[in-house]
Amino acid sequence: MRKIIHLDMDAFYASVEQRDNPQYRGKPLVVGGSPNQRGVVAAASYEARKFGIHSAMPSVSAFVEDVAAGIALCPSLIFVSPRFDVYREVSAQIHDIFKRYTDLVEGVALDEAYLDVTENKKDIAYASTIARYIKAAILQETQLTATAGVSINKFLAKMASGQNKPNGLTVILPEQAEAFVEQLAIEKFHGIGEVTAAKMRSLGIHTGADLKERSLLELTHHFGKVGHYYYNIARAIDERAVEPNRVRKSIGAETSFAKDLRSRHEMLLELEQIAQIVQQRLDQHQARGRTLTLKVKFSDYQQITRSKTMLDYTRELDVIFATAKALFEVVELSDRHVRLLGISLSNLDIVQQTQIIQLPLFQGLNFS
Incomplete structure (x- = not known):
């Protein structure tokens, strides 16, 4: 039985800014483009989150609640x-702390990682003890806090780390695993986005216990190949190993909409926001790409992709959006509505390859 820790830094980018700039401490702050630049929020401090501000939302939405009426959501918000x-330097410092205990470290982002400590360098019996030591070292050496989840697999460790933020530690023991999953609301499952959760609720699936009652055949019928994943996690099963040498093949983002998009104009507005997120991620990882892929999923769940390989590598927002827009313009919509849009860049040139896997971005998902 494996011992897995999921470490998640608390409001990482925003916390680094508050650490380095005392005048920002205790104040609502977001990292990202200003509302005048049609940017997106990359991270929000916990003070900003109290106002409903979260990562991936348009900066103008973070600044005003009603754009037309000009109603202030958080007038004192700092951009x-x-x-x-700087974030990469701090992340490297944190990963050095991880490596004191195990070399089996899989980065998910600059602020997030899985550790397999089943066999560890210090022969410590309990993963929870290692998690406490790591959290203490991070605080002492970086003046930042982290939240940890500990369990027998990656899914449960991830779910555990979301239970007690910020600066928390949650352990899900083997004998607690199935009961924990059964009581979990379906929209709380890692890997189940807002639209999928709505579809599950329409099928009468509201909790992990409801999901567990469904057969593999039924889940694959409704959700395709990912139905296998849902079938297993409903039983607290996740056989994925911690992969320290996994190499990034693409960088991208996609948004699944709670309400289907009906007009080409609003689709292009959403596509521009997604392009900005992709550009931020390329900057974050010092990466450029040559092949851009546009992903469109329609309301009937039909999905298409369109790709273009450019003459040179790029991470420029104007090029990313213009290329995605050109690909989208030739998509035949007819009377179909769109439920998901995505952009990714592959054929990457990365200055310093990092062990990071980019998960899809779902609308409304609150990244810590």
Whole structure:
């Protein structure tokens, strides 16, 4: 039985800015483009989250609740431009702490990682003890806090780390695993986005216990190949190993809409926001790409992709959006509505390859 820790830094980018700038401490702050630049929020401090501000939302939405009426959501909100070079340095410092205990470290982002400590360098019996030591070292050496989840597999460790933020530690023991999953609301499952959760609820699936009652045949019928994943996690099963040498093949983002998009104009507006998120992620990882892929999923769940390989590598927002827009313009919509849009860049040139896997971005998902 494996011992897995999921470490998640608390409001990482925003916390680094508050650490380095005392005048920002205790104040609502977002890292990302200003509302005048049609940017997106890369991270929000916990003070900002109290106002409903979260990552991936348009910056103008973070600044005003009703754009037309000009109603202030958080008038005192501070906007700070991202300093990815600093965040990468701090992330490397944190990963050095991880390596004191195990070499089986899989980065998910600069602020998030899985550790397999089943066999560890210090022969410590309990993963929870290692998690406490790591959290203490991070605080002492970086003046930042982290939240940890500990369990027998990656899915449960991830779910555990979301239970007690910020600066928390949650352990799900083997004998607690199935009961924990059964009581979990379906929209709380890692890997189940807002639209999929709505579809599950329409099928009468509201909790992990409801999901567990469904057969593999039924789940694959309704959700395709990912139905296998839902079938297993409903039983607290996740056989994925921690992969320290996994190499990034693409960088992208996709948004699944709670309400289907009906007009080409609003689709292009959403596509522009997604392009900005992709550009931020390329900057974050010092990466450029040559092949851009546009992903469109319609309301009937039909999905298409369109790709273009450019003459040179790029991470420029104007090029990313213009290329995605050109690909989208030739998509035949007819009377179909769109439930998901995505952009990714592959054929990457990365200055310093990092062990990071980019998960899809779902609308409304609150990244810590």
